[in-house]
Structure formats: C-alpha cells, structure tokens
Amino acid sequence: MGPKKGKGKEPPKPPPGVKGATGPPPKPKKPPPPPACFSPEDLANFKEMFKAHDEDNIDKVKLEAIPLMLRKLGFNPKGYEINQLFTQFLEDEYVDTVELHEWLFMIEAKMNWGDDxxxxxxxxxxxxxxxxxxxxxxxxxxxxxxxxxxxxxxxxxxxxxxxxxxxxxxxxxxxxxxxxxxxxxxxxxxxxxxxxxxxxxxxxLDQKTLAAMAMKKAQEEKEEQEKKDAERRAREEAKRQKMIADGLIPPD
Structure with a gap:
C-alpha cells in the first residue's frame, strides 16, 4: 500500500520573484546618487546629452554611442579607456546599453584620468x-x-x-x-x-617625438644665444679698439 496523501496541507509557496509567487515582487534597485563633483549645470548638460542619444526613449543608450557622447563633451577617449569604462561600470560583458547613472560615473572617471x-x-x-x-x-x-x-x-x-x-x-x-x-x-x-x-x-607623435623636438629646440636656442653672445662680444671689442685708436682709452 502506498503512502497516504496528506490532508489539510497546502503546497509550499514559491520564493518571491518566481512565477506563481503570492508575495510582493522585489523592489527595484535604486540608482546611486550622481557624483558630488558635478554642479547642477553639469548634470543638466550630461542628462541632456544622454536623452539626445536615448533613441528608443527607454532611459538607456547603446554602448556604441558612448565614445561619441564623450567626444561631444570635449573628451578624446582612447579605445582601451572605453573598454575600461565598460568593465568598471557595467554589470557584465553581455550588457549592450548604458543607464544614466552609469553614464555619469563614466564621465567622472574620464575626468579623473585626464585627457591631454x-x-x-x-x-x-x-x-x-x-x-x-x-x-x-x-x-x-x-x-x-x-x-x-x-x-x-x-x-x-x-x-x-x-x-x-x-x-x-x-x-x-x-x-x-x-x-x-x-x-x-x-x-x-x-x-x-x-x-x-x-x-x-x-x-x-608620441612622447619620444615630443621630447626629441624639445631637445632639438633647446639646442637650436642655445646655439642661437651663443651666436648672439659672440656677435655682441665682437661689437664691444671693435668699439674698444676704435676708442683706443681715437686716444679715448689707453691700450692694453
């Protein structure tokens, strides 16, 4: 004889968030506040830029828009910097869009890295x-x-x-x-x-090139200064010899 079926017992409830759950759905994660270093004017500009590239009006922009958006703000992001921003601020490598708070933190990071x-x-x-x-x-x-x-x-x-x-x-x-x-x-x-x-x-046009140019320019300036000094000394000596010839000063 098989086991008797339980009487008066209800099936276990599925955990919250699972289909069929009777409890309230989990609360969505609250986006973190924007970086404190941004002024209200900065935030307004950054949000406007974000909205302009939110083509589907879903409060998200596509990954490929980020480099252009940064350039429009005056930055010159390098390829490895873009990859680092995505790695640092996106949830995983499969995400193909960026949310507003992520965009703001990417701007802050790029500002801190410098852009010379x-x-x-x-x-x-x-x-x-x-x-x-x-x-x-x-x-x-x-x-x-x-x-x-x-x-x-x-x-x-x-x-x-x-x-x-x-x-x-x-x-x-x-x-x-x-x-x-x-x-x-x-x-x-x-x-x-x-x-x-x-x-x-x-x-x-890397730093070696810039350094080489600086060294060449410094050498040219040094040679030019030496030339001017030699010409000045020659003029002074010619003037002194004339004064000796005119009897204005005694010879050596």
Whole structure:
C-alpha cells in the first residue's frame, strides 16, 4: 500500500520573484546618487546629452554611442579607456546599453584620468610645422618634410590618405598650401564611425617625438644665444679698439 496523501496541507509557496509567487515582487534597485563633483549645470548638460542619444526613449543608450557622447563633451577617449569604462561600470560583458547613472560615473572617471592626448598632438603639430605663435595653421609641405623625418616617420601611403581627407574636409587649402591642423585633429577625433582607414597614426607623435623636438629646440636656442653672445662680444671689442685708436682709452 502506498503512502497516504496528506490532508489539510497546502503546497509550499514559491520564493518571491518566481512565477506563481503570492508575495510582493522585489523592489527595484535604486540608482546611486550622481557624483558630488558635478554642479547642477553639469548634470543638466550630461542628462541632456544622454536623452539626445536615448533613441528608443527607454532611459538607456547603446554602448556604441558612448565614445561619441564623450567626444561631444570635449573628451578624446582612447579605445582601451572605453573598454575600461565598460568593465568598471557595467554589470557584465553581455550588457549592450548604458543607464544614466552609469553614464555619469563614466564621465567622472574620464575626468579623473585626464585627457591631454589631443593637446599633446596639437602641440606636436605646432612644433613640427614651426607654428611658433600657435595659429593653428601650417605650411603642409613643411609639415610633410618634418613628419617624414621625425620620430616614427610617416609613410608615403599614409600621407596620401591624409591629404585626401584633409582636402575633403577642407582643412587643406591647395591654393596657398595652408593646413588647418587644429581643425583636422578635431575632425579625426569626432568621427563616430570611421569608414576609412585613419590617415595618420597620431601615436607616431608620441612622447619620444615630443621630447626629441624639445631637445632639438633647446639646442637650436642655445646655439642661437651663443651666436648672439659672440656677435655682441665682437661689437664691444671693435668699439674698444676704435676708442683706443681715437686716444679715448689707453691700450692694453
């Protein structure tokens, strides 16, 4: 004879959150407060940027929009930095969207990391093109000669691609040969999707290149100063000899 069925006993209740549960659903997680370093104006701007890229109006933006959003805020995020932001602030590697509070913490992290790469490239361009007053424009042929010899030399193929893009985005003026390198760098960094191969590897203008340029410039300045000092001493000696000849001062 089999065991008797229990009488008056109810089946066990499923745990909360499981289909068929009779208890209240678990409360949704409350998003953490925004970083304290942001002013109300900052938060308004960051939220506006987020809303503009929330295409489906679901309070989330797609992962691929984050690099463009950061660039629109004036940053120049590198690929490894984007990956680090995703690893640090997203729940797991399978998430394909970013929520507002995650976006705000990504901005804070990027601010703390600093963002001087674009500035370094711009200064390198200014030095290579001998744009001492930093007008943002250069003689393209002069810049080309320097890029073919400084640091890790630019290749002919890279320069041709670079020239094509510079002509297309009107940063190069073939009439006078001028090149707006500041605008060119901005254009390269603001591209959301690059359908063409990047015409120049900006990392060729790395710290070694900048250091080499600084050393060369320091040497040139030293030689120029030595030349001026020698010319000054020669003028003083010529003046002294004339005064001796005129009897104004005794000879040695």
């Amino acid at each position: 790469f674009e500035l370094a490239v711009t200064k390198a361009m200014a030095a290579l093109s001998h744009d001492d007053e930093e007008t943002g424009k250069a003689d393209l042929e002069l810049l080309r000669e320097e890029l073919f010899n400084w640091g890790e030399p630019l290749t002919e193929i890279e320069f041709v691609d670079w020239l094509k893009l510079a002509t297309k985005d009107k940063t190069y003026n073939p009439e006078d040969g001028s090149f707006n390198y500041v605008k060119f760098i901005e254009n390269m960094n603001s591209k959301d999707v690059k359908y063409i191969k990047e015409p120049i590897n900006f990392f060729k």
